[in-house]
Amino acid sequence: MPALNELEKAYSALGKDRDFKREIDLLLKTYVGRPTPLYFAKRLSDYLGGARIYLKREDLAHTGAHKINNALGQALLAKKMGKKRLIAETGAGQHGVATATGAALCGLECEIYMGSDDIVRQSLNVFRMRLLGANVVEVAIGSRTLKDAINEAMRDWTTNVRSTHYVLGTVFGPHPFPLIVRDFQSVIGREAKKQVLDAEGRLPDYLIACIGGGSNAMGLFHHFIDDEEVKMIGVEAGGKGIVPGEHAARFAGGSLGVLQGTKSFLLQDDDGNILGTHSVSAGLDYAAVGPEHAFLRDSGRARYTFATDDEALRAFELLSKTEGIIPALESSHALAEAVKLVPVLPKDNVVIVNLSGRGDKDVQQVARIKGIEL
Amino acid sequence: MSRIGKKFRDIVKRGGKAFIPYIMAGDPDLGRTAELVRILEDCGADIIELGVPFSDPLADGPTIQKAAQRALSGGVTLHKVIDLVADLRKRSEIPLLLMTYYNPIFKYGEERFVHDASEAGVDGIIVPDLPPEEAGNILSFSRKSDFDIIFLVAPTSTEDRIGRVSKSSRGFIYYVSITGITGSKLSMDSSISSHVSKIRSMSGKPVAVGFGISTPEEASEVARFADGVIVGSAIVKRASDPDASLRDYLLSLRKAIA
Ligand SMILES: Cc1ncc(COP(=O)(O)O)c(C=O)c1O
Secondary structure: HHHHHHHHHHHHHHHHHHHHHHHHHHHHHHHHHOOOOEEOOOHHHHHHHHOOEEEHHHHHHHHHEEEHHHHHHHHHHHHHHOOEEEEEOOOOHHHHHHHHHHHHHHOOOEEEEHHHHHHHHHHHHHHHHOOOOOOOEEEOOOOHHHHHHEEEEEEHHHHOOOOEEEOOOOOOOOOOOHHHHHHHHHHHHHHHHHHHHHHHHHOOEEEEEOOOOOOHHHHHHHHOOOOOOOOOEEEEEEEEOOOOOOOOOOOHHOOEEEOEEEEEEEEOOOOOEEOOOOOOHHHHHEEEEHHHHHHHHHOOEEEEEEEEEEHHHHHHHHHHHHOOOEEEEHHHHHHHHHHHHHOOOOOOOEEEEEEEEOHHHHHHHHHOOOOOOO | OHHHHHHHHHHHHHOOOEEEEEEEOOOOOOHHHHHHHHHHHHHOOEEEEEOOOOOOOOOOOOOHHHHHHHHHOOOOOHHHHHHHHHHHOOOOOOOEEEEEEEEHHHOOOOHHHHHHHHHHOOOOOEEEOOOOHHHHHHHHHHHHHOOOOOOOEEEOOOHHHHHHHHHHOOOOEEEEEEOOOOOOOOOOOHHHHHHHHHHHHHHOOEEEOOOOOOOOOHHHHHOOOOOOEEEHHHHHHHOOHHHHHHHHEEEEEEEOOO
């Protein structure tokens, strides 16, 4: 609690600090490469034969995913708070890479917690983190994925709170994390809104994003929440189907609970223990979802659905072949929903899919799944 | 007054200090837990903390994490631990606390939990992931019975925070000796004792110290300034040792906490 109070205070002070904002904006432009393009995916739109699909190209951001928007912001925040060391959890490894990058940029020590299952399936990113000077700590307890990495990072933070800032990677965890992460990610929707107005002269009909903890989705949705004509769809990981332990679709198979300092939808058993999860994508393989998504679902402002492993893998290949863009397996879940939805929409509808990351990290795993030796 | 309140009153009267051991309920099965409770009583425990296994024990180190996994794989749940306490109450009046995380209570239903647990003879709870500002409901249900909710104070807690915890905590206040998780290495320095006296004078409640205490020497050192000494991981580690050596260890702790 004291650490959270300290963070909340520092963040609200810096939020008003013009220089801090200018520093971040400059780095977003010159280091991250923002604004990321909003790309009209003509061949994919033609192929699906319905609405016009735009891709928000977070895959083109430095380090290859939206995670850098938040990690860089928090790294600068930590530096201003006088912290010497950053820690983070990672599932797909993108947030770990982004945090290691932020640490390198700010001259801070860095330690990344990662489940042993994820270390195997995202080995490329493990090596990237090490190249960036971070120490990757294997978490071999529990489900050996993202949830357990968060547990270990929180244990580290409790132990080293005086020297260390915990860079939480998604809109989850205790307040003020969901707020901070949403703020840093909302650059996605702010840009997309301007870009779609430039390109189409109007707001989109649909926003689609995948949901692990929900940061890329919150980042895209936030600036559109008051535009009621814009429909928002969050896509969770349906894994092998909605059977306990075989998926990570919290809204399809979960219930209200409290985990890691957050009250939200959880995959849990009748005794309140957290269930195992499965997804082909490490970044969505998590038993809980950000609390603001639970709120948006309850209020009916956003709709939540899921895509299975197979649907995501098909979308992964489809985008690669039609557009020459290899998407992250996480983002492929959002694409899979577009594949289902777009053909039944009128041709003049506009859909923005958040392409939260690029798929280089997943190439080896997809080859393995297809039984191809590299 | 709760059993815990009475126990501390008696201990203070005779000028002693409370020995508060922790064990994981259901590690490796509930039968062993019942035996261990008897052994702990025999060896002079004043209050016993029963850990409730949870899938994601954020405040615990590897020893207790593994104990929880063993208990969970044996199918032990919060319901079963409450039933165990009802059973123990047929023969024992020792104060019993549950140490559990919040989600199992939330899922059980806070009101029903407080009702069932106190009915069974549970005297109170320690919930490391429940700060007083989020505990309004459970505090109000617990006031209807003699059910103590014990909150934690950390070395990093500000005066403000100590004040808040002091007001809400009932039974005693749990001072966490280190910034860290259970089973970490204790580093004894003078700040622990000054924190404890400050908390005691601010709250007027007994202060027990836990996390990282494992040897009789450490226990004796802590007992010099604290009202109670909590030993967890070190006992959990020895829970499957032969009873004779476990008893020797527990008796050495008991002797040290005077
Ligand atoms: C490319 C990519 N997209 C999405 C996610 C899911 O996270 P979130 O829901 O917070 O955006 C991850 C997480 O690792 C990711 O790497």
